Amino acid sequence: MTRVTRSRRRDDDQPEVGRRDARKQRTRRALLDAALELIQGEQSFNSISLREVARNAGVVPTAFYRHFRDMDELGLALVDESLRALRQMMREARAATLPTSHLIRRSVRTYLRYVQDNERYFQFLAKERFGGGRTIRLSIRQGIQLFISELSTDLARWPFLTKYSTEELQMFSSMIVNLMVNITELLLDTPYGDEDEVDSLAELAEQQILLIFLGTGQWIPKSERRAREAQNAATPELKP
Amino acid sequence: MTRVTRSRRRDDDQPEVGRRDARKQRTRRALLDAALELIQGEQSFNSISLREVARNAGVVPTAFYRHFRDMDELGLALVDESLRALRQMMREARAATLPTSHLIRRSVRTYLRYVQDNERYFQFLAKERFGGGRTIRLSIRQGIQLFISELSTDLARWPFLTKYSTEELQMFSSMIVNLMVNITELLLDTPYGDEDEVDSLAELAEQQILLIFLGTGQWIPKSERRAREAQNAATPELKP
DNA sequence: AATTTAAGTCAACACCTGTACACAAAGATA
DNA sequence: TATCTTTGTGTACAGGTGTTGACTTAAATT
Known part of the structure; x- marks a missing residue:
């Protein structure tokens, strides 16, 4: 059951530039921005919900999964x-x-x-x-x-x-x-x-x-410290 | 409508020692401990729920309100x-x-x-x-x-x-x-x-x-710095 | 002993959550 | 043009959440 039909996606990781991918990147950005905005107002990242992020990005909750697993x-x-x-x-x-x-x-x-x-x-x-x-x-x-x-x-x-x-x-x-x-x-x-x-x-x-x-x-550099240890205290001392 | 019936609570803030208050302090402690324990396992304080804390303290959710407003x-x-x-x-x-x-x-x-x-x-x-x-x-x-x-x-x-x-x-x-x-x-x-x-x-x-x-x-103390400013640089300088 | 006070229980509510599934629409591919 | 692919929609469900009000029960007060 290997995938035979190959999309136009190339093997290198250059960004796609089709009209559809532009759209995808736009809502992906919207999701990220929504999360950032919510974090500013709310408490912390893990106290904001997937639904909140989607709502704030102007998108239905299930659309979230097209961009991030969770x-x-x-x-x-x-x-x-x-x-x-x-x-x-x-x-x-x-x-x-x-x-x-x-x-x-x-x-x-x-x-x-x-x-x-x-x-x-x-x-x-x-x-x-x-x-x-x-x-x-x-x-x-x-x-x-x-x-x-x-x-x-x-x-x-x-x-x-x-x-x-x-x-x-x-x-x-x-x-x-x-x-x-x-x-x-x-x-x-x-x-x-x-x-x-x-x-x-x-x-x-x-x-x-x-x-x-x-x-x-x-x-006192570590390299010099040994030499002084012989006649002096172990650690570099404060001058009072 | 001032409260007339006064409990035995004294005006100073010494801890109560009655059998009932001992019980109260015990479940209060249980709630605090439950929260601490949950925080260690979970992510952060504001991602743990009131019900979780109560459950972990062996107490029904509504009992929480006898100790903390929220x-x-x-x-x-x-x-x-x-x-x-x-x-x-x-x-x-x-x-x-x-x-x-x-x-x-x-x-x-x-x-x-x-x-x-x-x-x-x-x-x-x-x-x-x-x-x-x-x-x-x-x-x-x-x-x-x-x-x-x-x-x-x-x-x-x-x-x-x-x-x-x-x-x-x-x-x-x-x-x-x-x-x-x-x-x-x-x-x-x-x-x-x-x-x-x-x-x-x-x-x-x-x-x-x-x-x-x-x-x-x-x-160089702030007090001495002014005297040196006249003939030297403004901020204490590094000896190269 | 009778009464008051307060800690804890129980059931219920309206709401929000993550996720599954079938579907619509439009861009990409043939 | 016809077909496939992918992004986003709509509906639905099972479960968790905070908070309510009326209750039990036992200690404290009188």
């Missing part, structure tokens, strides 16, 4: 979409090369602006990072881990960080990324258009990142 | 319970006074141990911090802010931090607390009993906290 699959599609958009933005942000302090300032500002412009996606990510099902949670965390790795390789190119192992650089990066995640989540709960609040959040982020860099300046 | 009220009770327990634990942890590095190590270890022992509460907090309704979200954030303030006043007593303003100390504290929140959320997703993973998480937390303290050692 709500989980739609959720995964949203994760993918959100992270893909974010990654592209970060790639653009890294294009510019500037002196350190300006680079921090600029990166933070453009990132926060981006979050504001794509609020719906970040609301979704923030809520599902821990609230969602296991698969969704894991794919979000995996996405964040990817950002940490990318930032890590960027840091490796900075002159005053070359002496550190990749493991150490990963730690520095993860602190910065986590810090930004935190700021993001604060930003999402500030009423839209409150530019003063956004400014102070940006300033806070800059200061926190700066503090971390100041810390790295004093951090 | 699920939101139960949610708030859970927030309160979770944070109250945590605060008490932190108070105990601060009791011991030890040299700096040992104090960090000890605090981190006992905290993580506590999280493991009260996993259900922290699961709930992590999931509802962003996934829940507005009131629950806010009361959780307010609770976290309280920890930041308490840590901040503790830091103020440390000799090498006395030169900083309360605002700056708040920033340091918030970084440490947020860092620990992050570690907590990682801990919650490690399978129970994997002590090696717990150990490496503890070590990671210690290193990150240490890095922040190293940063504070290089941080």
